[in-house]
Amino acid sequence: AQSVAQPEDQVNVAEGNPLTVKCTYSVSGNPYLFWYVQYPNRGLQFLLKYITGDNLVKGSYGFEAEFNKSQTSFHLKKPSALVSDSALYFCAVRGRFDSNYQLIWGAGTKLIIKP
Amino acid sequence: DAGVTQSPTHLIKTRGQHVTLRCSPISGHKSVSWYQQVLGQGPQFIFQYYEKEERGRGNFPDRFSARQFPNYSSELNVNALLLGDSALYLCASSLLAPEELFFGSGTQLSVL
Numbered sequence: 768a769q770s771v772a773q774p775e776d777q778v779n780v781a782e783g784n785p786l787t788v789k790c791t792y793s794v795s796g797n798p799y800l801f802w803y804v805q806y807p808n809r810g811l812q813f814l815l816k817y818i819t820g821d822n823l824v825k826g827s828y829g830f831e832a833e834f835n836k837s838q839t840s841f842h843l844k845k846p847s848a849l850v851s852d853s854a855l856y857f858c859a860v861r862g863r864f865d866s867n868y869q870l871i872w873g874a875g876t877k878l879i880i881k882p
Numbered sequence: 883d884a885g886v887t888q889s890p891t892h893l894i895k896t897r898g899q900h901v902t903l904r905c906s907p908i909s910g911h912k913s914v915s916w917y918q919q920v921l922g923q924g925p926q927f928i929f930q931y932y933e934k935e936e937r938g939r940g941n942f943p944d945r946f947s948a949r950q951f952p953n954y955s956s957e958l959n960v961n962a963l964l965l966g967d968s969a970l971y972l973c974a975s976s977l978l979a980p981e982e983l984f985f986g987s988g989t990q991l992s993v994l
Contacts, residue, residue, distance in 0.1 A: 771924075803983075810972065810986055810987045810988060811972065811974075811983070813982035813984070857925070866938075867937075868915075868930045870925075870983075872926070875923070875924050
């Protein structure tokens with residue numbers, strides 16, 4: 768069965784420090800991987816995706832994520848956190864050959880950046 | 883350009899009633915997906931439509947149905963509402979999977 772795990776309910780980081788939000792997945796075959804962000808009272812926004820190619824993917828707002836096939840992980844990173852990065856972050860996965868086109872989502876990680 | 887629009891934004895129903903939620907995708911997007919998001923959880927996939935045909939269905943009962951119209955807008959229908967159907971219902975549009983999804987702000991459904 769396909770699944771996504773975001774092991775941390777909440778991550779606290781001081782402004783200016785690097786941040787990492789963890790994601791591991793289980794899917795049949797090669798995955799499509801995504802990160803989305805949800806700000807309070809706003810809809811989900813796309814950050815970045817891994818389809819194929821370079822394992823390091825760069826996305827919006829200075830975020831990047833590294834695909835690690837052996838560890839089945841797709842951790843989200845940013846070199847220097849901003850207070851405005853505080854939000855709820857979701858990792859999602861779909862099997863490349865999933866005929867159901869179903870995107871499986873993690874439970875989310877609340878990121879809090881303290882000034 | 884307008885983003886994905888959903889209506890209504892909030893809805894209160896009682897158990898056993900029926901509800902219809904509406905979604906207009908971004909102009910040019912032919913794919914619409916529906917998700918249910920319960921507080922504290924990630925979105926759960928309900929349906930995906932592309933070119934008016936159902937392309938994917940999540941693990942939801944037959945009380946949930948949807949359709950896509952020639953202008954690519956979509957409706958999600960839920961019959962015989964249960965208390966557990968209370969959630970934020972999100973619509974997303976895309977050009978074609980696995981392209982990035984563009985989400986609407988959702989419809990908050992409360993079933994009393």
